[in-house]
Amino acid sequence: MDGSRQRLKDKKKIVVKIGSSSLHHPETGKLDLRKMEVLVRQLCDLKNRGKDVILVSSGAIMVGKNALGIKKRLEDVNEKQACASVGQARLMSIYQKLFSEYNQICSQVLLTKNTMLDDLNRYNAVKTFRELLEFGVVPIVNENDTIATYEIDSMSVFGDNDRLSAVVAALVNADLLILMSDIDGLYTDDPHQTDDAVFIDCVEHLDRELMQMGKSSTGSSVGTGGMATKLSAADIAISSGCDMVIANGNDFHNIGRICDGEKVGTLFLADRKDEFYVLNKLEHMV
Ligand SMILES: Nc1ncnc2c1ncn2[C@@H]1O[C@H](COP(=O)(O)OP(=O)(O)O)[C@@H](O)[C@H]1O
Ligand SMILES: N[C@@H](CCC(=O)OP(=O)(O)O)C(=O)O
Secondary structure (H helix, E strand, O other): OOHHHHHHHHOOEEEEEEOHHHOEOOOOOOEOHHHHHHHHHHHHHHHHOOOEEEEEEOOHHHHHHHHOOOOOOOOOHHHHHHHHHHHHHHHHHHHHHHHHOOOOOEEEEEEOHHHHHOHHHHHHHHHHHHHHHHOOOEEEEEEOHHHHOOOOOHHHOOOOHHHHHHHHHHHOOOOEEEEEEOOOOOEOOOOOOOOOOOEOOEEOOOOHHHHOOOOOOOOOOOOOOHHHHHHHHHHHHHHEOOEEEEEEOOOOHHHHHHHOOOOOOEEEOOOOEOHHHHHHHHHOOO
């Protein structure tokens, strides 16, 4: 086991982000409940190991779309917002049921980019997260899709939970962010588009050349942002003193393996702690 992986064993505050693609049965688009059980068990076990855990979960739009019996691809923003409103409530009720099986309390936190940019709102969010973690709760975060796009204008959305999870990691002073995706980690190019893409095990310096490797092409019908938003998230996380791992969400046991220091996914090593850099990034995020 190499040294940089070894340090993952000592992480105390861990943010885990799950993409919609890791939660659904691709054939039907419905929730994969067996996988969700494994996810929740892994997170509860991290809690039992004495760690603070925050889950950033996508899936509201996908779940709402299914609940409403919509078969076509969603194009209209308001239609997506209506689906998110239905789906978020359903998603939370399933998470609550699963977490309660392990006597674990979870809570819902919905954020927008504006919440994070406003000093008072951000301060309140930080304090609320602190209280929740002190109570031993697992906060479950998503973007507030219902209001995000018309809160001021389209610039007010995160638009993807990859960057939202990195902002949350920075807010709560997390020391590890795990992004579960539909792919093993970062490759030199999108493996779904190029045959000779090579897997990258560890990133010590996230330079321009690496940033350009992350394409916005997505591997599933429900994913958004592709690798581009994950690298943007890595930039935010590692600048706020938080290591980040991108790993495959096809097996949620990977979460425990990562925290055991096993060589799973691509590891991005934190290189500094710069609060202003993160805020500046957030301000210019489109
Ligand atoms: N350099 C790259 N390395 C790996 N995957 C990449 C890269 N560039 C683009 N991708 C694409 O990013 C997808 C993962 O992002 P996304 O579809 O948003 O999934 P998720 O919602 O599961 O996070 C991959 O399936 C792949 O097609
Ligand atoms: N907030 C949206 C998900 C946005 C998002 O980033 O989705 P994904 O690329 O699946 O992580 C939802 O809950 O449906």
